[in-house]
Amino acid sequence: MNTIDAIYTRRSTRGYLDKPVDKSSIERLIIAATQAPSAMNTQPWAFGVIEDKQKLQEISDHTKAYLLSILDMASALEGYREALQNPDYNIFYGAPVLIIIMAKPDASLDPKIDCSLAAQNLMLMACSLGLGTCWIGFTQVYLNTPEAKIDLGIPDGCTVVAPIIVGYPETKPITVEKNPPEILFWR
Ligand SMILES: Cc1cc2nc3c(=O)[nH]c(=O)nc-3n(C[C@H](O)[C@H](O)[C@H](O)COP(=O)(O)O)c2cc1C
Numbered sequence: 570m571n572t573i574d575a576i577y578t579r580r581s582t583r584g585y586l587d588k589p590v591d592k593s594s595i596e597r598l599i600i601a602a603t604q605a606p607s608a609m610n611t612q613p614w615a616f617g618v619i620e621d622k623q624k625l626q627e628i629s630d631h632t633k634a635y636l637l638s639i640l641d642m643a644s645a646l647e648g649y650r651e652a653l654q655n656p657d658y659n660i661f662y663g664a665p666v667l668i669i670i671m672a673k674p675d676a677s678l679d680p681k682i683d684c685s686l687a688a689q690n691l692m693l694m695a696c697s698l699g700l701g702t703c704w705i706g707f708t709q710v711y712l713n714t715p716e717a718k719i720d721l722g723i724p725d726g727c728t729v730v731a732p733i734i735v736g737y738p739e740t741k742p743i744t745v746e747k748n749p750p751e752i753l754f755w756r
Contacts, residue, residue: 570696579692580744582701583662585736590666594698598735601694602670607683611674613728614687617669618756625667629660632711639710649707660707664734669712676728681730688731701738708732726729 570578599616607613619625633653640653652658661667670688672680692702711717712729721727738741 570695575693575696578719579696579702580620580742581703582664582734582736582738582742583703584739584742585662585664585701585734586739587663588665588737590700590735590737594700595666595668597693597698598668598691598700600754602691605683605686605690607686608677608679611677611683612682613673613680614684615671615673617671617721617723619667619669619721620665622665625661625664626659628708628717631717632708633658635711635714636707658699660705661734662703664701664736666735668733668735669721669723669729670731670733671723671727672730674728681728684730684732685746688733691733695735699737700735703734705732705734722745 571682595618599618602614602616603612619628630724636643636649637653640650646653661716668691670684672684677683688704692704695702709729709732712721712723712732717723718725
């Protein structure tokens with residue numbers, strides 16, 4: 570698949586086959602992520618991979634409980650209350666792999682920007698390998714809690730920026746229509 574096809578066909582995947590992703594493909598995704606540009610070439614990213622099904626379920630459960638506990642202060646999430654209360658809702662949609670992109674401390678003025686570029690590289694590479702992805706922002710706040718960091722071995726100064734699930738799509742993802750660009754000036 571060429572870059573143009575990857576850009577135009579990548580869509581968030583929310584249903585996965587119960588099929589593992591081989592180690593070399595995961596490594597290819599991470600190496601593609603590291604090809605992203607970064608401010609002053611700081612390359613402020615670090616990665617974590619979780620394939621353990623029980624751990625993924627545990628993180629999903631903890632994330633849901635955490636989000637429900639802060640829902641009254643996070644009104645933007647109110648629409649998700651029902652889903653978060655549903656014991657059958659897994660925030661990772663049964664994906665076999667979670668890749669966590671973290672920003673390392675003291676590396677760049679705004680490492681979250683660099684890590685987001687790395688995330689897009691990873692998702693486009695996955696698309697070109699026939700893999701589905703979805704950025705799971707739901708778990709970002711939970712993964713940055715001291716409790717989750719200790720549990721996963723995330724160094725204190727690192728900040729989780731992009732938790733991305735990866736796997737073989739169960740069905741073709743819905744093609745979300747994109748709005749035409751709003752060009753505010755073109756002088
Ligand atoms: C920062 C960020 C956080 C997101 N968090 C979630 C999430 O927690 N759960 C989810 O199902 N999708 C999540 N998404 C996926 C978006 O819903 C999706 O990108 C958007 O609907 C556009 O669809 P597309 O990715 O298919 O183009 C997130 C995307 C981004 C960029």
